[in-house]
Amino acid sequence: MIPLFPNEQMDIYTLQNNGYDYYGEKNEYVYSQTVEVDMQPYSPSSSLREFGKMLEDTYIVIFDINIEISDTDQLVVNNIKYEIVGSVETWNHGVLPHKEMLIQRLRKGE
Template structure:
């Protein structure tokens, strides 16, 4: 099933690998692995939307719309066009008229993956 709007990018979803048996000096080792690649509709968050959501204008923040069947967690890491993003807040599920999921993402300043 295709996303409800017009996919303009491809997003790689990296999920945290379960390394409960693998420890180092700092605790369990965290490693992200590629889970899947999906088409998405990504749009810059408008200044009005940013003010409504956060009370201030945020830079490098985007709204992403994608297929309702995609399983994603707020701890997952995202990569679009060789740029890393993190999920802000919760992922919304819309199941009426055009079923889809929406989330807000922010460009990461440091390389996480």
């Protein structure tokens, strides 16, 4: 059961290590799954309060507690890549257990 109102589909790409080459680890993102999420803009006042600066293109994402996701995963919503800011929080108390995370538009490697 997803809390609140799912309004987006998010593709999750998991980071996998493919051995080593001359430069070090060979990491690659591999498609994992597509999930329904509730994605809302993160307010500038919340950003200033929690991080001490304004984070641009930042969203709070709420999704089902049973979805496995890591803070190294890369996310794609509407063909736009996002990265996770901080860590994924699990809220398993109350009426609607769920997970929450902050995501920010990925600017590098676009």
